[in-house]
Amino acid sequence: MIRLLYLFTLALCALPFVPGVLGILIPAFSWLPPLGLTTPNLSAFDAVIQWPALTQSLWLTLFTGLGSTGLAVLFCFLILRQYWNSPHWQRVEHSLSPMLAMPHVAFAIGFAFTFAPAGWFFRLFEAIGLDTHGWFSLIKDEYGIGLLLALAIKETPFLLLMSISVLQQIKVNRLTAVASGLGYSHNESWLKVILPQWLPGMRLPIFAVAAYGISVVDVALILGPARPPTFSVLVWQWFNEPELTLLPRAAVGAMVLLGLALLALGLIRLLEWLMLQHCRQWQIDGPRHLSSKAHRRLHQPRAKLRFPSYAPFVLIPILVIPVLVLWSFAHRWRFPDLLPNRYSLRFWQQESLSLVELAANSISLALVSSLCALVLAVACLEYRQQYQRGIPSWLIALPMVLPQLSLLFGIQITTYLIPGQWYWLWVAWSHLFFVFPYLYLALDGPWRNYDIRLDQSARSLGLNGWQTWWRVKRPLLLPAIWLGLAVGVSVSLAQYLPTQMLGAGRISTLTTEAVALASGQDRRVSAIYGLLQGVLPFLFFTLAIAASRYSARYTRRTQQQRRERPDDIICGKPHYK
Structure with missing residues (x-):
């Protein structure tokens, strides 16, 4: 089961890049047969270059x-x-x-x-x-x-x-x-x-x-x-x-935006190399020679600042x-x-029905995508622990470092080829695609710090793999799981482009409405949507912190009770003296 989930996660992380790239390359050369564009050319490139x-x-x-x-x-x-x-x-x-x-x-x-x-x-x-x-x-x-x-x-x-x-x-x-x-x-x-x-x-x-x-x-x-x-x-x-015939221009723009992002990342990497490896004299020139008074001032304990930085x-x-x-x-x-x-309270009353509907859409999308991402992340981390082979770091990083607009443009062009109106499913899948890297990285540290010898001891006492995970590993990692789930929910609630593009305007959330209203509508209505859009992630973080603390206290209390009754049941088998 873990192997199947691992392979499914690899497909989830890798396959969207194929339609994402092809979906902007092919339309960029003005080849879109459904729109009557059947002759590839470079007119879209000229339109972008000549843009004022x-x-x-x-x-x-x-x-x-x-x-x-x-x-x-x-x-x-x-x-x-x-x-x-x-x-x-x-x-x-x-x-x-x-x-x-x-x-x-x-x-x-x-x-x-x-x-x-x-x-x-x-x-x-x-x-x-x-x-x-x-x-x-x-x-x-x-x-x-x-x-x-x-x-x-x-x-x-x-x-x-x-x-x-x-x-x-x-x-x-x-x-x-x-x-x-x-x-x-x-x-x-x-x-x-x-x-x-x-x-x-x-x-x-x-x-x-x-x-x-x-x-x-x-x-x-x-x-x-x-x-x-x-x-x-x-x-x-x-x-x-x-005008749909202008889509090739947007595809070229998405390509340029992707190239611009890669250029920026290359400049950052070049600057790091120049500063840390090529021009290293500032690192090895030794400490500055100061007077005794200045030396004492620099080495004395740091005082409390009245206005923290x-x-x-x-x-x-x-x-x-x-x-x-x-x-x-x-x-x-x-x-x-x-x-x-x-x-x-007039504006709150005026928007109450819309707020309930939008909050329900936002929370449902966030919970579905985050719970699915949690299952996949836990499966991949367990697979790495058992087989010493995990998802490549560069594959996890791609959804985080590549422009969403460039990827989603090609993916949306691909969804047009699939019959049926599956907008909610496409939006949930896109949220899952962008939530998974953050949730995986949030759980990666606790899984690495987990002492594998606890599993070995539990298996030696007669527990199978599932019982070991549920009774030994899960209680220790449950606080991290709660916080990781809150991270996934907050990332999903903040998604704007995936909801707009793959939802085709038919799936509305608090984020999409907040951006639309902030462009010139009444400030009171914009404030309501912005406030609620900010409160929901904070509420989930608060619940996650409370749940993690409760689970930690429950685990300590359970362990203390077991230490007080050492002769009861050990690993499901009677313990005889």
Whole structure:
């Protein structure tokens, strides 16, 4: 059974790339017989090349994608350097869950309501007597700075979470102790000793962040510039053209977007090689020679900071929630009033029926895709433990580092060839395709840390394979399973492009409606959808944490009861003295 699930997972991870690639290659050469395009040509390539402001859109995409990735990596490293293994690290680690639970769309809507020209931030400045007329706005600015900052702030907690296992593997305490004995300061130890080992271990998460920044559509629609937009938004607009004969142009755009993402990943890898391997003089030039006073200042224990450096990454996501709540209940809120003049439940009552239906669709899709991904991930991890052969890392990484728009365009073209209207099934399958890598990586660490000798002891006492897994291994890994399931649900709830493209507009979720309403509808309605879209993942994370703690306490209580009654039943067989 495990072997069949393993083979099915391999097919799930590998097969979608075939129609994904062929589905953009073939239409790109204007060959679509159902639309009457039977003569291959390069007209679509010419249409893309001659598009006005194409170069500006491409440079804007590289600037926002690579810029947000660079800032997120820099912020992550500075926070780790300052707080790792310090008394404040527990506070930083505990703040990661609520920040990760908030989807990108909900954060983008709250960010827009906070930093828009009529947002709460400008209202605060007006309240203290500053004239904000003519100030630069971060929302839909022509340079994409607001989009860049929002992506960097949202992705920094993800990189911090991924850094925990990397730093635990390279044994930071020993390295810093040895470096300190050789005369290196704390900052020098992290820059010259920890960074060259931390950065290669973070390659896959950094690639995932960069690929998302290059190909993001939903956040760019809310925060990004409009004239011209980022290239991913431009391709999305081409794809939504009502004239179907223009699909070859969208296919060429999807190919260019894929090439742009691969170029960005190549640039990141080249920069890493240049910094860590080619130009290594800065790593081996030894500690700086400082005066005795400066030496004592650098080596003294780190003092408590009044304003922690990680505060913006906690305060901004927390600040957007009250802003969304205020806008959802505001009946009249004139600028520059700091708070609404009148409150009302009218908009909640007006959208209640739609909210229930959309929440049901979102939760059902999230639970089905996450539970299926959980079964497949557990089966693959058990197969790796038994046969020492797992899914290749590069195959798991492909859905995370390749642009969704490029893959889904080809997959959707392929689904047109299959008769029947299976939209819900296609959407659930696409969610499963993108949820599985994250859930697999979330469970990979606990499975590797599990002591296999416990299974061997249980088998020697008469338990079969299934009984060993259920009575010995499952209780120990159940907290990780609950949290992994919450990760899968949150990833599924945040999917925008798979739901829109493979659902053909017939499957609506909170995410799709939130993005549609954030493009110019009433701010109160947009706030309601953004708030609910952000609350659902947080609710699942809260339930998962509560369930993991309960299961851990239940396991400890059960083990204690068994230790108090050692002569009862051992492995299902009577124990005689």
